[in-house]
Amino acid sequence: MTTDPDSVAGLVARLLKRRGVERVFALCGGHIMPVWMRLDAEGVRIVDVRDERAAVHMAQAHAELTGRLGVALVTAGPGVTNAMTGIANAHVSRAPVLVLSGTSPRPQENRGGLQDLDHTQLVRAITRYARTVREPDLALAELDEAVSRAMGEGGEPGPAYIDFPTDTLRSLVPKALQLEEHLRPKQRPVARPDPDRIAEAVDLLWSARRVLVVSGRGARGAGPELVSFLDRLGAAYLDTGESRGLVPDSHPSVVGAMRGAAMGDADVVLTVGRRLDFQLAYGSPSVFGEAKFVRLADVPAELRDNRRGAVEVLASPAEALRALVEAAGNRAPALDRDWAAKLRAGHEERAKKLRRTMAAAPAGSDGRLHPNRVLAALQEAMGPDAIAVVDGGDFLSFARVGLSAPAMLDPGPFGCIGVGVPYGIAASLAFPDRPVVVATGDGAFGFNAIEVDTAVRHKAPVLIVVANNGAWQIEVHDQTVTHGKVVGTRLQFSDHAAMARAFGMHAERVETEEQLKPAIERALANRPALIDAVVTPEAVSSDAKTGLAWVPDLQPLAAWDEAERKWRGGG
Numbered sequence: 001m002t003t004d005p006d007s008v009a010g011l012v013a014r015l016l017k018r019r020g021v022e023r024v025f026a027l028c029g030g031h032i033m034p035v036w037m038r039l040d041a042e043g044v045r046i047v048d049v050r051d052e053r054a055a056v057h058m059a060q061a062h063a064e065l066t067g068r069l070g071v072a073l074v075t076a077g078p079g080v081t082n083a084m085t086g087i088a089n090a091h092v093s094r095a096p097v098l099v100l101s102g103t104s105p106r107p108q109e110n111r112g113g114l115q116d117l118d119h120t121q122l123v124r125a126i127t128r129y130a131r132t133v134r135e136p137d138l139a140l141a142e143l144d145e146a147v148s149r150a151m152g153e154g155g156e157p158g159p160a161y162i163d164f165p166t167d168t169l170r171s172l173v174p175k176a177l178q179l180e181e182h183l184r185p186k187q188r189p190v191a192r193p194d195p196d197r198i199a200e201a202v203d204l205l206w207s208a209r210r211v212l213v214v215s216g217r218g219a220r221g222a223g224p225e226l227v228s229f230l231d232r233l234g235a236a237y238l239d240t241g242e243s244r245g246l247v248p249d250s251h252p253s254v255v256g257a258m259r260g261a262a263m264g265d266a267d268v269v270l271t272v273g274r275r276l277d278f279q280l281a282y283g284s285p286s287v288f289g290e291a292k293f294v295r296l297a298d299v300p301a302e303l304r305d306n307r308r309g310a311v312e313v314l315a316s317p318a319e320a321l322r323a324l325v326e327a328a329g330n331r332a333p334a335l336d337r338d339w340a341a342k343l344r345a346g347h348e349e350r351a352k353k354l355r356r357t358m359a360a361a362p363a364g365s366d367g368r369l370h371p372n373r374v375l376a377a378l379q380e381a382m383g384p385d386a387i388a389v390v391d392g393g394d395f396l397s398f399a400r401v402g403l404s405a406p407a408m409l410d411p412g413p414f415g416c417i418g419v420g421v422p423y424g425i426a427a428s429l430a431f432p433d434r435p436v437v438v439a440t441g442d443g444a445f446g447f448n449a450i451e452v453d454t455a456v457r458h459k460a461p462v463l464i465v466v467a468n469n470g471a472w473q474i475e476v477h478d479q480t481v482t483h484g485k486v487v488g489t490r491l492q493f494s495d496h497a498a499m500a501r502a503f504g505m506h507a508e509r510v511e512t513e514e515q516l517k518p519a520i521e522r523a524l525a526n527r528p529a530l531i532d533a534v535v536t537p538e539a540v541s542s543d544a545k546t547g548l549a550w551v552p553d554l555q556p557l558a559a560w561d562e563a564e565r566k567w568r569g570g571g
Contacts, residue, residue: 005041008139009034009169011178012100013042015143018183021071023047023429025058029075031102031115034169036073047429047458049422050450052079056086056159057422057448060095061409062430065387067221069150070097070426076104076163077115084122085416090159091126092414093242094217094299096150097159099123103132105167119163129160136171139164140182151188156299191298193315198323201294201311204268206328208292209336211235212266213253214280215243218273218297222318226272227251229321232328234335235270236262236343240279241400244408249351255343257350262343263287270294273317276306277413278556283307286567287560296320358402363513364536371395371467371541373513374533375402378437378465381520385434387427391420392441394473397541399439411444418447421464425455428462428527435524436461442468442491449496452530453503461527465520466496469537476537477544497532505530 003009012035016024023045028036039046049055052074059070074083080101090097104113120130129149133142143162150160205211213235219226223246230237230253237253239246247254255262263269263281269291276283276293283293283306295302295309298316303309313320361370375398382388388405390396396410396417409423424438445466455462470493479486500507506526508519510533523529552561554568 003034003037003170004172005038006172006175006178007034007038007169008136008164008171008173009038011140011173012143012169013038013044015140015183016071017042017044019069019147019185021069023062024071024073025049025055025062025426026073027052027055027075027079029079029102031076031104031166032073032100032169034166035100035102039073046073047425047454049454051448052082053086054422054448054451054454056083056090056097056099057419058426059097059099060086060090060093061389061419061423061426063096064093064220064409065407065427066430069147070095071100072097073100075115076102076119077117079115080117080119080122080163084126087123087159087161088126089412089414089416089419093412094156094158094301096152096157098147098150099159099161101161101163102169103163103165106134106165107167109165120161123161126159127161128155128158129162131162133162133164134168136168136173137177139168139173140177140179144182148186152299153189156301190319191315193313193320193323195323195327197311197313198320198327201296201313202324202327202331204292204294204311205233205235205270205324206331206333208268209334210265210267210339211270211335212262212268212291213237213270213272214240214274215246215272216240216274216302217242218299218302218317219243219246220273222272222321223247225318225321229325232325233333234337234340236266236340238262240274241408241410241412242274245406248406249404252344253340255347257347257354258343261346264289265339266291268292268294270296271302272321273297273302275302275413279413281555281560284555284560284564284567286555286563354401361539364538366536366538368511368534368536369513369516370539371398371469371535372402372539374465374467374516374535375399375439377516377520378439379403381517381524382437383435387431387434387436389420389423389427389436389438390440391423391438392417392444392467393475394469394477394541394544395439395441395467396444397474397543398539401542403439405437417441417444420444421448421451421455424462424464425451425458425460428460429458432461436463438462438464440464440466441473442466442470442494442496443472445496449499452500452505452528455528456504459528463523463527464500464530466530466532467535468493468496468532469535469539471537473537474541474544477540478550482550493534495532497530500530507532510534
């Protein structure tokens with residue numbers, strides 16, 4: 001049976017094609033088969049995965065790296081429930097993802113049919129829009145609305161969810177109701193900044209002595225404007241996992257290695273599309289002192305959380321940054337250049353020391369490699385245009401500091417480990433001419449290890465490097481220090497390379513320093529590829545040392561928690 005192009009399924013596929021969707025990440029099932037076949041007929045590539053969670057992770061990575069809509073297609077019942085972690089991750093990350101599914105045919109609803117479940121009730125709390133479309137004539141309008149909501153039109157961006165009864169998907173829609181206004185591509189509206197708020201922000205920023213700029217999700221797409229702003233003001237700059245690569249590491253404003261000092265010294269903090277969440281100590285005066293905040297964002301969630309701004313600008317970050325520079329004109333900033341230069345010098349000194357210590361990091365008493373040795377070799381081999389994906393708990397802590405690339409993705413504010421392999425596959429398919437490297441811990445790798453099969457089948461040119469320390473190491477450290485024994489947090493030093501080879505992937509197991517560099521070179525030349533690097537569990541990451549696993553009461557890190565307690569107590 002061939003699905004008619006004028007059916008609801010045909011219109012779904014046609015709309016996605018018209019909106020520039022080139023690939024959909026999906027796992028097949030009977031309830032969505034009409035859409036599946038029409039996507040193929042329209043020439044939209046289906047990247048068929050092994051688990052629905054991975055499909056949504058891939059859609060998110062595609063959206064975050066390209067700035068365009070990411071689309072996942074999953075079947076009914078367990079297809080949707082499997083996808084929910086991916087949907088929740090996209091929700092917290094505010095990533096524009098559209099998730100499509102099917103439901104039981106209308107005559108079978110609520111009768112105990114196969115995989116019959118009210119999906120929208122499950123996903124409504126973690127989506128911007130969640131609807132079951134039963135009436136064929138409304139399908140295009142509903143889909144248009146879902147795409148708009150996902151892209152942030154009407155609120156903050158994030159996942160939108162639409163499903164259709166299977167008989168609705170097969171139903172025909174009269175040509176008179178196939179309105180061009182719903183099918184055609186849409187230009188995203190641009191929010192212009194209020195000139196009065198811009199003037200207030202300029203007065204505060206240009207009169208401050210120690211300005212710190214912190215970027216986040218909302219700054220994506222505003223890299224040139226951010227660099228121009230930093231050039232003009234001379235402020236110190238910190239990126240976050242959401243905005244790595246927007247400002248080159250070589251820029252004199254970058255002071256990432258002096259994060260604590262910059263946060264504590266600043267008298268004005270400008271946030272650009274960035275929430276003051278746990279990664280920034282919630283903006284607490286216990287860490288930021290008496291600093292005033294200027295909040296700049298295109299969504300309210302990045303404008304008023306935890307700390308209100310002395311000035312708040314709701315606008316496109318690119319437009320607002322451009323307006324700030326223009327409004328400042330020839331005004332000379334009052335910035336303390338010595339303060340900024342001292343931070344930069346400290347950053348460069350620490351960065352150089354880090355590079356030296358990483359390259360010379362000693363093996364453990366067990367003879368196994370230090371994780372930093374793996375990262376140093378990887379950094380040397382990646383090249384200047386690489387895309388890096390870092391994943392895990394303990395290894396993520398090492399990689400966040402020890403690995404740098406023009407574009408980077410990590411588990412994000414949801415802390416959703418296991419994203420590495422799906423993110424890497426999506427990144428390598430979107431940018432096949434750029435080296436894409438996934439640096440993941442062995443625990444995180446296990447969540448979606450089966451997707452190496454997807455990488456092989458779709459010839460996704462990704463390099464996966466697994467730091468294999470045979471443990472959930474942050475938890476092992478916490479249990480050892482806090483409780484005096486280890487319970488249920490040891491893994492095996494499994495041969496992940498052997499598993500990858502079983503699926504047809506080039507893969508090598510590396511156990512010595514001498515093996516490391518040539519193995520990476522061979523892997524980069526034979527992607528998709530995997531390196532299983534056996535590393536010592538004796539290496540303790542900064543996150544393990546600072547209490548991330550312990551989860552202090554008031555702040556995420558032990559030092560911040562202590563400072564918070566003192567501040568609250570008036571000490």
